[in-house]
Structure formats: structure tokens, C-alpha cells
Amino acid sequence: MFSVPNLLADEASGLFFPESASTFSQQSDTVFYAITIVCVLFFIPITIALFGFASKYKKAKGEQAESQVDHNTKLELIWSVGPSFLLIAMFYFGARGFMEQRTIPEGAYEIGVKATRWNWSFNYGGTTQNSELHVVKDEPTKLVMTADTVIHSLFIPAFRVKKDVVPGRFNYMWFRATKASEKLSDEELAARKQVYKDASESWSYEKEGYTEDGYAFYDLYCTEYCGKDHSMMQTVVVVHETREELEAWVEEKGKRQPGVDPVTYGRKLYESRGCKSCHSLEPGVKLAGPSYAGSxxxxxxxxxxxxxxxxxxxxxxxxxDPKAKIVKGYAGVNMPSYKGMLSTDDIYCLAQFIKSLNPNAAKQEAEEADSGAAVAETGTEADVTSASE
Ligand code: HEC
Ligand SMILES: [Cu+2]
Known part of the structure; x- marks a missing residue:
């Protein structure tokens, strides 16, 4: 098998395309330019000949048109067989690139993608879900993608990859990023963040050109018209230099961020981690599991x-370990175990959220606090929080 010749320097591909940052970019750009050049090279002489012959054989007004139907076997063979080799070459390189993009290398770093109207959510396993896509340089990354209600399409121009994201099924995509994202120095990042803090505004990716963690990024878009906010359905891709750096980021993002209170974070987990589909917040409303209200x-x-x-x-x-103690009346339904998927702090926040749904529990606590009995309670909180670190 021969490889696609590297016809173009990196800079040349930047002429019409965004920066090239994956192993697919070079190949895809080269095939695209080669086909375009062939088309132009044929289009120009054919058009010139067309007009040339039209004027050469033009009859004056009133003159009789005469047929010159005849054929030239040699000429016809040349112009049929010659270009068909070009078509075969185009097909070969196109199909080969397609096959390569469809064949996912073993051991690829796997990230779950959920497209909703109108957000991207990336699942890094364990406790981490985030709206940014973070991958590692020079290693294959596999995206396992699904949508909740309508069809979306995930497009990363710098990697030259695009694929539909369809409800009710899992679509796959892979790529190998080749350039790590540049990172701002800690001082520079702190200075920029301060500006937003002073103005009490939220971070602008567009204006800064860096993520809130200080990484330069590539764009990621939805390219399937999916409704009202389709054009807002975009996020960023960050490429880490090493696997360790990526894993550190993933671990960091799996934790509750400083300043977020446990009840708010607990509610977020309840919604994002699936508890919502089996546990209602209304008193007496039974889904697959008991309601949390007042419990x-x-x-x-x-x-x-x-x-x-x-x-x-x-x-x-x-x-x-949901099977350890089964609530009466729920023997038939199995709650999945979340062991290893929720951190101690996550569970603490979920418990705080559940607690907040019982006004009596809060009242009781206030009374206990009055009588000085809350010391033990505070002790547990501190233990739980420190255990999660
Ligand atoms: C597939 C449905 C399902 C999902 C998803 C689910 N649960 Fe459950 N859950 C149940 C069922 C059924 C029970 C009752 C049987 C038992 O005790 O295991 C239960 C019981 C519980 C209990 C004991 C409740 C009580 O009222 O005594 C807690 C606490 C709980 N779940 C928390 C969670 C949390 C937190 C999540 C999300 C991280 C979650 N569950 C996700 C089905 C589910
Ligand atoms: Cu979309």
C-alpha cells in the first residue's frame, strides 16, 4: 500500500482550512486539494476547447447545418480510460481515509459524549462529567456518542472529523491529536481571572482564547441543525501533553469546585447521574424507587x-451497595451500585440534598444546634469532607 503523498506544507493547508492538529488532517487536506486541482486542470482546457470549437465551427446566419457525426476510436479510448484511472485513484485514497477513520485502534482512551438540546456533555468515567473535551496528544481517543432527543453532529474542524450523534444508538469516532494546547502561566491566568471577578462576569472563551484552566483550545461544533440554539451548541477541545496531565485534570473536575455548596452540588448530581429517573422529589410519588421528599x-x-x-x-x-438493605415494597427493582462512580464528597452532597428535602430534619438540626448537640454532627461533616480529599 502506498501512502498519500505529503503534497502540502502545514502552512499551505492553513490557507483554506483551520490549523491541522490530528493525524487525519494532512491526509484529508491532501486528498481534498488533489481532487480540486484535478477538477480545475480539466475544467479549464475543456471550457477553452468548448468555446474554441463553438466559434470555429459556427455557421453564418442562413447557412445549412451539417452533421459531422463520426468517431475516433483512439481519441475516445484516451479520454475515457485516462480519466477513469484518476477516478480510481480518488476512490482509493478517499475509501482508505474513510476506512482508517472507521477502524478504532485498540486501547484508545474512551470518552462518552452526550448531546442534548443544546449542550455537549463529556463523560470521563468515574465521577467526572464536563462540558469541555480534553484529550491527550499522540494517543488515540475514542468518542462513544449518543443524543437524548434529536440528531446532532459532532465536528472538530482542526482534527477533520465529523459524525452524527443520534438518539437511541451509539456512534463512534476516533482521532489522534498531534499538537498539545499551549498553557498560560499561573500568574497570567490569575491576572485574567481577577478581571472577571472584579467585573463579576463569567469567563469568555472567545475573548480570552483560553479556557478557565488556562489552556488554548480548538473549536468543537454541532453541525446538524437541531433547533433554536443550534448555533450556540459549541465547546472547546484541549489537548494535553501527557496522559498524566489529562488524568490529573479529569480527577480535579470530578470534585466539587470550591465555593459550590453541598446541597446545590447534590441536586446537580441527582439530575446528572440518573437518580432522577428512579427517585422523585414529590411526596408520595413512587417511581422505580422511593421518593426522597421528607425522607x-x-x-x-x-x-x-x-x-x-x-x-x-x-x-x-x-x-x-443497594442490595444490602432493600426497602419494603421494592424487592423486584434493582438500583445499580454507584460504588467507585461517586466520591465520598459526592455522596455527602447527595445526602445533604436529600436532607434539604425534609424541612423537619432541618428544623430538628436547628434545635439540636441550640442545645449544643450539633458538635457531633459537625464532626461527621469534617470527617466526610476530609476523607474525600
Ligand atoms: C434504576 C432505578 C434507580 C436508580 C437509577 C437509582 N436508584 Fe436509588 N433506589 C432504587 C430502588 C428500587 C430503591 C429501593 C430498593 C433498595 O433499597 O435498594 C432505591 C433506594 C435508594 C435509597 C434508599 C432509599 C430509601 O428511601 O430508603 C437511596 C438513598 C438511594 N436509592 C439513592 C440513590 C441515588 C443517590 C441515586 C443516584 C446516584 C440512585 N438512588 C439511583 C432505584 C434506583
Ligand atoms: Cu445540535
């Missing part, structure tokens, strides 16, 4: 006839 601090009857108090310990156990 904290109350007693739960279990299938084995015993009962348990809905406290932090029981919530943690229910999340990590």
Missing part, C-alpha cells in the same frame, strides 16, 4: 421486617 431522618421498613433510619450512613450504603 431524611425518618424510619424505613425493610423487606426482612427490620427497619433503619434514613441517615448519612444508610444513604451511603444504599448508593454503594
Amino acid at each position: 431524611f431522618g425518618t424510619s424505613r421498613e425493610l423487606t426482612d421486617g427490620s427497619s433503619v433510619t434514613m441517615d448519612y450512613g444508610y444513604i451511603k450504603e444504599s448508593i454503594e
Whole structure:
């Protein structure tokens, strides 16, 4: 097999295309330019001949048109067989590039993609979901993509990859990024962040050209018209120099960010991690599992006839090992275990969120605080928070 010749220097491909930053870019640009050049090279002489012959054989007004139908086997063979070799070459390089993009290398770093109206969410496994796509340089990255309601399409121009994201099925895409994103120095980043803080505005990717973590980025767009805010459905791709750097970022993003209170974060997890589909927040509304409303601090009857108090310990156990204690009336339904997928802090926040849904629990706590009994409670909180670090 022969490889696509490297006809173009990097700078030349930047003439009409965005920066090239994956192993596919060079090949895809070369095939594109080669086909364009062939088309132009044929178009010009054919057009000249067309007009030339039209004027050469033009009859004056009133003259009789005469047929010159005849053929020239040699000429016809040349102009049919010659170009068909070109077509075969175009097909060969096109199909080869297509096959390469469809064949995902083993051991690729896998990231889940969920397209909603009108957001991208990237799932890095474990506790990390984020709206930015972060990958590592020189290693294959595989995206496993799905959508919730309508068709979207994920497009990263700098990598020359694009694929539909369809509800009800998983589509795949892979690429190998070749250029790590440049990073701002800590001082520079802190200075820029301060400006936003002073103006109490949120970070502008567009104006800064860097993410809030200080990385330069490539653009990622939705290219399938998907409704009202389709044009806003864009995010950024950051390429890390090493796998370690990427993994450190992923771990950092899996944690609650400083300044976010546990109840708010707990509600976010409840919505983003699937609890919502089985646990309602309305009193007495049973989905697949019991409602959270007013439950904290109350007693739960279990299938084995015993009962348990809905406290932090029981919530943690229910999340990590749901089969340990089954609530009466729910023996038939299985809650999936979230062990390893939610951190201690995540579980703490979920518990705080569940607690916030019981006004009595909050009142009780206030009373306990008055009587000075809250010391123990504060102790547990501190333990939990430090355990997650
Ligand atoms: C597929 C449905 C399903 C999902 C998703 C689910 N649960 Fe459950 N959950 C159940 C069922 C059914 C029970 C009752 C049976 C049992 O105790 O295991 C339950 C019980 C619980 C309990 C004990 C509740 C009680 O009222 O006694 C807690 C706490 C809990 N789930 C938390 C969560 C959290 C937090 C999440 C999301 C991270 C979650 N669940 C996701 C189905 C689910
Ligand atoms: Cu879209």
C-alpha cells in the first residue's frame, strides 16, 4: 500500500482550512486539494476547447447545418480510460481515509459524549462529567456518542472529523491529536481571572482564547441543525501533553469546585447521574424507587421486617451497595451500585440534598444546634469532607 503523498506544507493547508492538529488532517487536506486541482486542470482546457470549437465551427446566419457525426476510436479510448484511472485513484485514497477513520485502534482512551438540546456533555468515567473535551496528544481517543432527543453532529474542524450523534444508538469516532494546547502561566491566568471577578462576569472563551484552566483550545461544533440554539451548541477541545496531565485534570473536575455548596452540588448530581429517573422529589410519588421528599431522618421498613433510619450512613450504603438493605415494597427493582462512580464528597452532597428535602430534619438540626448537640454532627461533616480529599 502506498501512502498519500505529503503534497502540502502545514502552512499551505492553513490557507483554506483551520490549523491541522490530528493525524487525519494532512491526509484529508491532501486528498481534498488533489481532487480540486484535478477538477480545475480539466475544467479549464475543456471550457477553452468548448468555446474554441463553438466559434470555429459556427455557421453564418442562413447557412445549412451539417452533421459531422463520426468517431475516433483512439481519441475516445484516451479520454475515457485516462480519466477513469484518476477516478480510481480518488476512490482509493478517499475509501482508505474513510476506512482508517472507521477502524478504532485498540486501547484508545474512551470518552462518552452526550448531546442534548443544546449542550455537549463529556463523560470521563468515574465521577467526572464536563462540558469541555480534553484529550491527550499522540494517543488515540475514542468518542462513544449518543443524543437524548434529536440528531446532532459532532465536528472538530482542526482534527477533520465529523459524525452524527443520534438518539437511541451509539456512534463512534476516533482521532489522534498531534499538537498539545499551549498553557498560560499561573500568574497570567490569575491576572485574567481577577478581571472577571472584579467585573463579576463569567469567563469568555472567545475573548480570552483560553479556557478557565488556562489552556488554548480548538473549536468543537454541532453541525446538524437541531433547533433554536443550534448555533450556540459549541465547546472547546484541549489537548494535553501527557496522559498524566489529562488524568490529573479529569480527577480535579470530578470534585466539587470550591465555593459550590453541598446541597446545590447534590441536586446537580441527582439530575446528572440518573437518580432522577428512579427517585422523585414529590411526596408520595413512587417511581422505580422511593421518593426522597421528607425522607431524611425518618424510619424505613425493610423487606426482612427490620427497619433503619434514613441517615448519612444508610444513604451511603444504599448508593454503594443497594442490595444490602432493600426497602419494603421494592424487592423486584434493582438500583445499580454507584460504588467507585461517586466520591465520598459526592455522596455527602447527595445526602445533604436529600436532607434539604425534609424541612423537619432541618428544623430538628436547628434545635439540636441550640442545645449544643450539633458538635457531633459537625464532626461527621469534617470527617466526610476530609476523607474525600
Ligand atoms: C434504576 C432505578 C434507580 C436508580 C437509577 C437509582 N436508584 Fe436509588 N433506589 C432504587 C430502588 C428500587 C430503591 C429501593 C430498593 C433498595 O433499597 O435498594 C432505591 C433506594 C435508594 C435509597 C434508599 C432509599 C430509601 O428511601 O430508603 C437511596 C438513598 C438511594 N436509592 C439513592 C440513590 C441515588 C443517590 C441515586 C443516584 C446516584 C440512585 N438512588 C439511583 C432505584 C434506583
Ligand atoms: Cu445540535
